Every structure is written in C-alpha cells, then in structure tokens.
Amino acid sequence: MSEPAPGPVAADDPGYTAGAVDLLGVLAYGELTAFDRLAEDARLAPSLADKVHMVAMASTQFEHFRLIEARLAELGTDVMTAMRPFHRPFDSFHAHTAPNSWLEGLVKAYVGDGFAADFYREIAAFVDERTRAVVDEVLAEDAQAAFVVDRVRAGIAADPDVAGRLALWGRRLVGEALSQAQRVAADRDALTGLLTGTDERPGMDLAAASRMFSRLVEKHAARMSDLGLQA
Incomplete structure (x- = not known):
C-alpha cells in the first residue's frame, strides 16, 4: 500500500497543478496506446472467444482515457496538450517491447503495464482527492x-x-519500464516533484522512496508468480 501524503495538497500551487496534469497526461497516453496495442494483439488471438476478451480489454482502456480527459478538462487542460510530452518515451518503450506472440502480448499487458500502474499509484498518493x-x-x-x-x-x-x-x-519488460520512467522523470520536473515535494508540500524522503521501490519489486514478483513465472 502507498504511504499517504504527509501534508495537505496545495491545489492552488502552480507546481502541484503542473504535476497533477503531467500524471493525468502520462496516464491518458498510456491508456490510449494500450487500447491501440490490445486491439492489434487481438488479431493474434487463437480463438474467437480470446479475441472478444482482448477487444473488451481494449475497450476498457478507451473508457479510462475518457475519464482522464474529463478530469483534465476540469483542471482547464486539453488532453492532447497534456499527453504531448509523453509521446516519445511511450513510443520508444513500445518500439523496444513489441511482442512476438500472443502470449508475449498478454505478459506485456499484465506485467509491463502492471509495473507502470503500481508506480503511478504511488505518485497518486500525493494528489488531490478527486484526481486520486x-x-x-x-x-x-x-x-x-x-x-x-x-x-x-x-x-x-x-x-x-x-x-x-x-x-x-517479463524481466526485460520491467527493465524497459524502469528506463522509461527514468526518462520521464528526467524530463518532467513537475511530475517527480509530486513525489519529492516542496517546503509547503512535503513528499517522500530517501527512506520512503526506498520502501516505494521495494513495494514495486514485490508486486512485480507477485504478478510473475501469478502467471507461473519466475521473477
């Protein structure tokens, strides 16, 4: 479980707002690319029933995209603008992790996307209640x-x-996901600022950050075990 934010969210802080928009922007582009990828992977499904499940998964990602789009509109930001900074790192990640089989596509959806989701949940502990x-x-x-x-x-x-x-x-996916997260963190100070905080809006210290990464590794290992794989 994520550690709660150690102080009230300063919703009128421009730095906070920029970070919240970045979090929603990266999620929106992630959901949009997941929709596209799952719809494409459905073509590799070995049966019609499997194809239906894959299409249903893709449809869910698009519904999520719409939810994020609506929240960004409440914050006064267009979803296309919010997603723009994340095109390159996401496209690079997917270019380096194109599955060669239907099973690889399933593992990517469960393990790769799951690792990223865990990381964004950690950041979401530091945003306002509505965004969270x-x-x-x-x-x-x-x-x-x-x-x-x-x-x-x-x-x-x-x-x-x-x-x-x-x-x-699965191990390769997590390595690539970590590299992607590092690229995003290096480019988007406002997003990482949600974790590191400010004088007015405290974030994680080094000990808390270490515990966060331990949680991410543990959850990854659990997902691999769910699939019958060694982490």
Whole structure:
C-alpha cells in the first residue's frame, strides 16, 4: 500500500497543478496506446472467444482515457496538450517491447503495464482527492486480469518450454519500464516533484522512496508468480 501524503495538497500551487496534469497526461497516453496495442494483439488471438476478451480489454482502456480527459478538462487542460510530452518515451518503450506472440502480448499487458500502474499509484498518493479517485479507477485491476493469468498458465501447461522465454520477457519488460520512467522523470520536473515535494508540500524522503521501490519489486514478483513465472 502507498504511504499517504504527509501534508495537505496545495491545489492552488502552480507546481502541484503542473504535476497533477503531467500524471493525468502520462496516464491518458498510456491508456490510449494500450487500447491501440490490445486491439492489434487481438488479431493474434487463437480463438474467437480470446479475441472478444482482448477487444473488451481494449475497450476498457478507451473508457479510462475518457475519464482522464474529463478530469483534465476540469483542471482547464486539453488532453492532447497534456499527453504531448509523453509521446516519445511511450513510443520508444513500445518500439523496444513489441511482442512476438500472443502470449508475449498478454505478459506485456499484465506485467509491463502492471509495473507502470503500481508506480503511478504511488505518485497518486500525493494528489488531490478527486484526481486520486480518477487515477485509482483507471488503474484498478479488473476481471480481465484473471483472463490473462488463465491464458498464460494454459499456454505454459501446453508447452512448458515457453515458461523460460516468458520469464526472460517479463524481466526485460520491467527493465524497459524502469528506463522509461527514468526518462520521464528526467524530463518532467513537475511530475517527480509530486513525489519529492516542496517546503509547503512535503513528499517522500530517501527512506520512503526506498520502501516505494521495494513495494514495486514485490508486486512485480507477485504478478510473475501469478502467471507461473519466475521473477
């Protein structure tokens, strides 16, 4: 569980507002690219039922995008403007992690996207209640997660040799996700400022940041275990 924000959110602080907009912007572009990717991966589904599930997952991502768009409008920001800074890091991440099979696509949706979601949940502990509610709804794991776990485990049962390849794939996804997060952090001071805080709006100290990364690693290991893979 995320550590709560240690002080009241200064909603009228321009630095805070810029950080909240960045958080929503990165989530919006993430949901939009996830929609596109899942719709494309549905073409690789081995059965019509699987295809329907993948399309349903893609549809959910677009509904999330609309929720974020509405919250950004409440903050006086256009979603296209908010997403613009994140085109390059996201596109680079997806270019380096294009799946070669349907199972790899499922692992990417569960492990790669899940790691990113955990990180953004940590940041959301430092935003206002309304924005945090939107972030929590967008990042909540739903019944589709059970579908992914079931299909990956079935794939491993059918071909045990695939487990090693998928485990390596999962580790690569997390490495690429960390690199992406570092690029975003280096470019967007306002976003990382939500975590580090200011004199008026305290954030995480080094000990809290260390605990945060420990939580991220533990949750990643749990997801890999859910899939029957070694982290």
